[in-house]
Amino acid sequence: MKFALPFAKYLSTNPKLNPKICIVGSGPAGFYAAQYMASRLQTAQIDIFERLPVPFGLVRFGVAPDHADLKKCSNGFAKTALLKNVRFAGNVGLGRDVSLKELKEAYNVVLLTYGVDDSLQFDVKGKNLGNVFQAKDFVGWYNGVPWNKELPVDLSGDRATVFGHGNVAIDVARILLSSIDKLKTTDITEHSLALLSKSKIKEVSLIGRRGPLQVSFTTKELRELLNLKDCCNVWQPEYMLTVPEVVPLLVKPRKRLTELMVQKFESRKDPQPDEKQLKMIFLRSPVEFLGDHKVKGVKLVINRLEGDDLLNKKAVSIDIDETVDTSLVVSSIGYKSIKVDNDIPFDGKKNIVRNTHGKVEDGVYVAGWLGRGAAGVLAHTMEHAFGVASIIIKAIETEQLTPKPGFDHVAKILEHKNVQVVTWQDWLKIDEFERGEGQKVNKPREKVVDIEQMLKIAAS
Amino acid sequence: MSFVTRIARHTIPKIARNQCRVFTNGVPRLSKKQIEITFVKHDGTQIKTKGDVGDHFLNVVIKNNINLDGYGACEGTLTCSTCHLIFKQEDYDKLPEEPEGEEVDMLELARDVTDTSRLGCQVCLTESMDGIVVRVPEVVNDLRLPSTS
Numbered sequence: 070m071k072f073a074l075p076f077a078k079y080l081s082t083n084p085k086l087n088p089k090i091c092i093v094g095s096g097p098a099g100f101y102a103a104q105y106m107a108s109r110l111q112t113a114q115i116d117i118f119e120r121l122p123v124p125f126g127l128v129r130f131g132v133a134p135d136h137a138d139l140k141k142c143s144n145g146f147a148k149t150a151l152l153k154n155v156r157f158a159g160n161v162g163l164g165r166d167v168s169l170k171e172l173k174e175a176y177n178v179v180l181l182t183y184g185v186d187d188s189l190q191f192d193v194k195g196k197n198l199g200n201v202f203q204a205k206d207f208v209g210w211y212n213g214v215p216w217n218k219e220l221p222v223d224l225s226g227d228r229a230t231v232f233g234h235g236n237v238a239i240d241v242a243r244i245l246l247s248s249i250d251k252l253k254t255t256d257i258t259e260h261s262l263a264l265l266s267k268s269k270i271k272e273v274s275l276i277g278r279r280g281p282l283q284v285s286f287t288t289k290e291l292r293e294l295l296n297l298k299d300c301c302n303v304w305q306p307e308y309m310l311t312v313p314e315v316v317p318l319l320v321k322p323r324k325r326l327t328e329l330m331v332q333k334f335e336s337r338k339d340p341q342p343d344e345k346q347l348k349m350i351f352l353r354s355p356v357e358f359l360g361d362h363k364v365k366g367v368k369l370v371i372n373r374l375e376g377d378d379l380l381n382k383k384a385v386s387i388d389i390d391e392t393v394d395t396s397l398v399v400s401s402i403g404y405k406s407i408k409v410d411n412d413i414p415f416d417g418k419k420n421i422v423r424n425t426h427g428k429v430e431d432g433v434y435v436a437g438w439l440g441r442g443a444a445g446v447l448a449h450t451m452e453h454a455f456g457v458a459s460i461i462i463k464a465i466e467t468e469q470l471t472p473k474p475g476f477d478h479v480a481k482i483l484e485h486k487n488v489q490v491v492t493w494q495d496w497l498k499i500d501e502f503e504r505g506e507g508q509k510v511n512k513p514r515e516k517v518v519d520i521e522q523m524l525k526i527a528a529s
Numbered sequence: 530m531s532f533v534t535r536i537a538r539h540t541i542p543k544i545a546r547n548q549c550r551v552f553t554n555g556v557p558r559l560s561k562k563q564i565e566i567t568f569v570k571h572d573g574t575q576i577k578t579k580g581d582v583g584d585h586f587l588n589v590v591i592k593n594n595i596n597l598d599g600y601g602a603c604e605g606t607l608t609c610s611t612c613h614l615i616f617k618q619e620d621y622d623k624l625p626e627e628p629e630g631e632e633v634d635m636l637e638l639a640r641d642v643t644d645t646s647r648l649g650c651q652v653c654l655t656e657s658m659d660g661i662v663v664r665v666p667e668v669v670n671d672l673r674l675p676s677t678s
Binding site for chain 2: 101104105108136138139141142144145287288289292321322325446447448449451452453455456457459
């Protein structure tokens, strides 16, 4: 028993010393929270559940294929997954394979980080026409979300319209306007690459309901879009001419973002015949998508801005409309979360899990976009996840905890339901397979887009 | 800052990422010189370490396995702002170049950014920095929980 003493705390039944924590969702919020807690609560067991057999959430399925650098954060997540007190359990869905009630029975702490799963939509006539998509689905199509692989995208027309002035809209526009040579060396899915290589899209209109001062882009993303090779930027002088006089009133980061637009507007050139075009359109909202089966045009209403706050004005229609031709519509006006389990207190207006500073109720917490809404860059999600994790740690240190069975309890339920749990080692097999397939075609990875195939590789 | 250095800073082309231009007296160095660096965390914890001249600050953190939560998520590729460091004014003024382009794009998204903020992946160690003290800002979102803060 001489050497047993140092390990006594690991064997202790006191839940304060080895609390059971589960995290639902393996995107950035989940992994950052896990990383923060794992390094501070070394005797805690932290289990990360993921509904898909593959980890990383929007790092895999949201970050654009040509933004490989940002995906490097998953190397850090992989290190966390390999820690002794961290377990990855893929192919386990909350509300599908296991309920919140069961997780609460099994764990001292349940942290919800399952992110977003739906989009805000324009409720207008023609919204169900062919070739009208939500950005989430369109992004899922080129990024390998299993249920988006059959999205009936048609790129045989020459004009596309992207609604929304945020970074996701930029991603979609950039993918549509990028040269195929650039895309083919990324981890973009095979099926979308095949279609994009035959794309006839020559012009993309990026339409926002408000003006140049209210866009939600970040500077780097906008700069990248406006500097695309063989693509001419087209601006509306009526909205851009007055912008320079406002610039001195702005502060960072809005100031540089606006300066970038002004500089690009002032140095604009006429489009060359062989150039693609990016049209930056302001103060327009769709009122109808036109066409018989497939979309052929959009009826837009012109807006004006109301309100005293320069940067947060409201768009109000002025009852003048215009119609533009388009063969493809992608709406990128915001993501939203969904309630995956009846016991989750959900705010249907804000589309987030109801919470006060990350706490939902005793033992249940929420972090990331699910808790604060779908906005911000990776660093913001990281900070939020760390913040909620620090609150969980404080709670564990101060509150009375009862002993919990942890993963064993859930494993029994999953076994009973015949759910194949994908471990981290299983994921590494899928990872290796994808890298191998990618290597054959000079891509960093060729994503498996079929859940059955993922599970098969995992079980091999 | 003098007019000459201002011009110099803007005319010297931005160097390749992860590679640093080290100002020397022209004599090639045979061995890598090390200097002492102190990272000060938001709670006041000081981490004293050594770094190779020519390495950037992010590399120093990685090589010495310094535990700074979430530091350097994009591994020095200028796509995040997680390696944010705050320099003392006098140290900042001595840095060979001002931040520009993508570094500024990213810095603007960093939390608690100051006039002497830089990204650790873009600033390289020079011999004259020996003994430098840099602050690592808080990366935990202050959720303002009344009972605990």
